Amino acid sequence: MSSDTTGPAPLGMSTRVGEPAGTAASWCDRCGTPAGEEGDHTACRAARQLEPPRYCQHCRRRMKVQVLPVGWAAVCVEHGETRA
Amino acid sequence: MPEILDQARTQVLENGVGLDEAGVLAVLNLPDEHLPAALQLAHEVRMRWCGPEVEVEGIVSLKTGGCPEDCHFCSQSGLFTSPVRAVWLDIPSLVEAAKQTAKTGATEFCIVAAVRGPDDRLMRQLREGVAAIRAEVDIQVAASVGMLTQEQVDELVEMGVHRYNHNLETCRSYFPNVVTTHSWEERWETLRMVRESGMEVCCGGILGLGESVEQRAEFAAQLAELDPHEVPLNFLNPRPGTPLGDRSVVEGKDALRAIAAFRLAMPRTILRYAGGRELTLGDLGTRSGLLGGINAVIVGNYLTTLGRPATTDLELLQDLKMPVKALSATL
Ligand code: SF4
Ligand SMILES: [Zn+2]
Ligand SMILES: [Zn+2]
Numbered sequence: 001m002s003s004d005t006t007g008p009a010p011l012g013m014s015t016r017v018g019e020p021a022g023t024a025a026s027w028c029d030r031c032g033t034p035a036g037e038e039g040d041h042t043a044c045r046a047a048r049q050l051e052p053p054r055y056c057q058h059c060r061r062r063m064k065v066q067v068l069p070v071g072w073a074a075v076c077v078e079h080g081e082t083r084a
Numbered sequence: 085m086p087e088i089l090d091q092a093r094t095q096v097l098e099n100g101v102g103l104d105e106a107g108v109l110a111v112l113n114l115p116d117e118h119l120p121a122a123l124q125l126a127h128e129v130r131m132r133w134c135g136p137e138v139e140v141e142g143i144v145s146l147k148t149g150g151c152p153e154d155c156h157f158c159s160q161s162g163l164f165t166s167p168v169r170a171v172w173l174d175i176p177s178l179v180e181a182a183k184q185t186a187k188t189g190a191t192e193f194c195i196v197a198a199v200r201g202p203d204d205r206l207m208r209q210l211r212e213g214v215a216a217i218r219a220e221v222d223i224q225v226a227a228s229v230g231m232l233t234q235e236q237v238d239e240l241v242e243m244g245v246h247r248y249n250h251n252l253e254t255c256r257s258y259f260p261n262v263v264t265t266h267s268w269e270e271r272w273e274t275l276r277m278v279r280e281s282g283m284e285v286c287c288g289g290i291l292g293l294g295e296s297v298e299q300r301a302e303f304a305a306q307l308a309e310l311d312p313h314e315v316p317l318n319f320l321n322p323r324p325g326t327p328l329g330d331r332s333v334v335e336g337k338d339a340l341r342a343i344a345a346f347r348l349a350m351p352r353t354i355l356r357y358a359g360g361r362e363l364t365l366g367d368l369g370t371r372s373g374l375l376g377g378i379n380a381v382i383v384g385n386y387l388t389t390l391g392r393p394a395t396t397d398l399e400l401l402q403d404l405k406m407p408v409k410a411l412s413a414t415l
Contacts, residue, residue: 031324032167050321050362050390054167064171069142069384070184070394 027060029053053082086110086118089125092348097129102349105305111345112297116337119344123376126344130379133351137409138401139314139380141192141226141356142185142394145387146173146209151198153265155253157290159323159388160198166325168388178213182221188383188394189408193217194226194249194286196387200266201231207239214243222411226286231270237277247284247313250274255303258295275310284313288358291342292320292334300342304349314380315353317346319360321389333360336369340376347377356380362392370397374404 025035030044032055052065056076063074063082075081088103088110095101103111114122150162150170159166173181182193195213197206206229214225227240228249240248252271253259259268279285287310289303307315319334334342339361347355357378361370374381381401383394401408 052388052390062167062169064169065388066148066171066173066177067145067385067388067390068177068184069144069181072385072390 025057109301122344126347126377140190147197156327249286286314288316290318316358319364
């Protein structure tokens, strides 16, 4: 279904900030359906201005997300933490 | 000038007596051309009975998601297919969140948990968290952890929680359409205990749940009867996976009419912008609301969604020449 550009994170890499270099998102981080040409995520992108991500864009797992007064942190059990 | 605004000028502005349900309904039904006059009057009422200060608050979720209740608007209910997963915030991060909030000039920091009511674990976390914040941060601590027992009310007082939030969410007659796992009366009972304990009562709700205009007026009247210290006003932000996920948002003008009407029902309360204003009102509407009865804001992010940066709101307040309420003024 998705291209092979997003393998699992290297072992031992538990935390990362922002999108890993050189990988494209396979899944929409808002609705968890395939990203790219398969679906229209215009509304998701607009909504994401006022929402943290909910799905890991690399593996589609639902993430544990903590919203803070300033910023948020989202953790995928496989791909580690993303913060903003 | 519509009759209801003439009546409100004397009754609310001059005498400080809020409008009753019929009066609120008349304001909610005002045609668009009279909305500016309603907002102007609500603003005068706020200035006269509350003053120009704006109370700034930050909120944080101590326990997110996995709630056993079924509030149909809520992405944190464990009963819906919402993508929000359960997560706990650790104490050092809680204290850091309070520090970040205090840096904005906020005087209030509200700790929230997605629960029916607190269990022993949550009460322990709260006790530890409130103590740590009070030791390290110059800010007043509020809490919102659902329905309470009398013992829990007493414990919160003892911890130093100065205000308790528990929203009725909507009017009594519409509540069963929105929540089936507990009753409006159960919520009222917690509010009664909080009031008697001496903690400040913070109680508001969400507009746009499908309630009628009449029910909006009913809600304002019921809040006025409760007479809370603070009323947070949310506008539905339809959350994916919830029963109300497909509802449309409240129209900006209806939101502004509601702000004016709620202010005219409760001249002395702290009327706070809470969730959904970004979506419903945008920048222009946010400004109109602050010039139409609102005298408090939540800055920064919400519990599961994001807000505007605090600086955007603080700049707006500066622009409007509305001073941020200082801590010394609240103690
Ligand atoms: S009790 Fe609170 S957290 Fe639980 S479903 Fe209702 S609104 Fe959401
Ligand atoms: Zn999407
Ligand atoms: Zn992942």
